Amino acid sequence: xxxxxxxxxxxxxxxxxxxxxxxxxxxxxxxxxxxxxxxxxxxxxxxxxxxxxxxxxxxxxxxxxxxxxxxxxxxxxxxxxxxxxxxxxxxxxxxxxxxxxxxxxxxxxxxxxxxxxxxxxxxxxxxxxxxxxxxxxxxxxxxxxxxxxxxxxxxxxxxxxxxxxxxxxxx
Ligand code: 5GP
Numbered sequence: 045x046x047x048x049x050x051x052x053x054x055x056x057x058x059x060x061x062x063x064x065x066x067x068x069x070x071x072x073x074x075x076x077x078x079x080x081x082x083x084x085x086x087x088x089x090x091x092x093x094x095x096x097x098x099x100x101x102x103x104x105x106x107x108x109x110x111x112x113x114x115x116x117x118x119x120x121x122x123x124x125x126x127x128x129x130x131x132x133x134x135x136x137x138x139x140x141x142x143x144x145x146x147x148x149x150x151x152x153x154x155x156x157x158x159x160x161x162x163x164x165x166x167x168x169x170x171x172x173x174x175x176x177x178x179x180x181x182x183x184x185x186x187x188x189x190x191x192x193x194x195x196x197x198x199x200x201x202x203x204x205x206x207x208x209x210x211x212x213x214x215x
Contacts, residue, residue, distance in 0.1 A: 047204075047211045051193060052186060054208040057168075058091070060185045064166055065095035067183050068136055074161070075099040077133040081151060082106035082124060084140030087197030087205070088168045088185075092138060103128050105154070109147045120150040135160040139167040140198055144176040152179065169193065169210070 068076060076096070080089035082104050093102060106124035135155055142148050148165065155163055168185040191214075194200050195207030204211075 046214065047194070048214045050209050050211050051188065051191070052196075052210040054196075057185075057196060057210065061088070061091045061168075062095045064168075064183050064185055065092055068092075068164070068166060069096055072134065074134050075101055077128075077130060077135045077160075078102050078138050079126065079130070079135055079155065080104045080138045081140065081147070083205070084197050084199070085138050085168075088140055089138045092166070101128075103130075105151060107147050107151055120147050122150070122154060130155055130158050130160045132159070132161050134162045135164070137163065137165040139165065141169040141171065141193070142167045142179065142181055143171050143174045145179040146177060148179045148181070149177050168196070169198075 078089060078093060078100060080086060080102065083106065089102070093100060103126050104124065105122065105126055107120055108123045109120045137151060137155060139148060152163065152165065164182040165180065166183040167181055170181060170184045170187045171190055172187060173190045191212045193210050194204035194213055195210045197205050199205045200213055
């Protein structure tokens with residue numbers, strides 16, 4: 045699939061990430077426990093955590109959402125669990141993109157079942173027009189149209205994660 049055009053520049057992303065970090069830290073009294081969703085959120089989480097003043101801790105989850113090409117099949121499996129307990133902690137799930145909402149729905153259920161003190165979700169990108177299930181997202185970086193994007197951690201077939209900006213792929 046050829047890369048079509050830049051949707052969000054590296055500069056736009058950096059400005060927005062600093063705003064999201066400030067939003068998440070506003071009124072936070074206890075340490076924030078960031079839980080990044082691998083692999084796509086690793087670049088976003090790395091920038092987000094460095095834009096925060098702390099105290100903050102970091103853990104990761106990995107979910108496989110089975111896709112054929114760019115289309116989700118709707119099956120979601122937890123393929124890497126957390127290292128540390130979330131019970132009693134102020135957890136923020138850090139997602140790269142919310143599309144159908146199926147992945148986030150499962151991950152929120154997993155975290156909620158472990159009794160965190162609070163659970164919020166931040167996603168860099170949101171495609172609300174594609175939603176199949178309702179999910180609560182507290183902070184959204186950018187709302188984007190129904191297109192397939194790569195870069196800044198997001199891949200197509202494991203490629204393009206290294207791009208500093210976010211670009212649209214067209215079939
Ligand atoms: P959902 O379960 O909300 O349909 O999809 C969530 C996951 O699908 C994301 O974490 C991401 O891995 C993948 N995904 C959804 N839309 C896109 C997209 O436009 N580009 C890329 N690279 N991955 C996407």
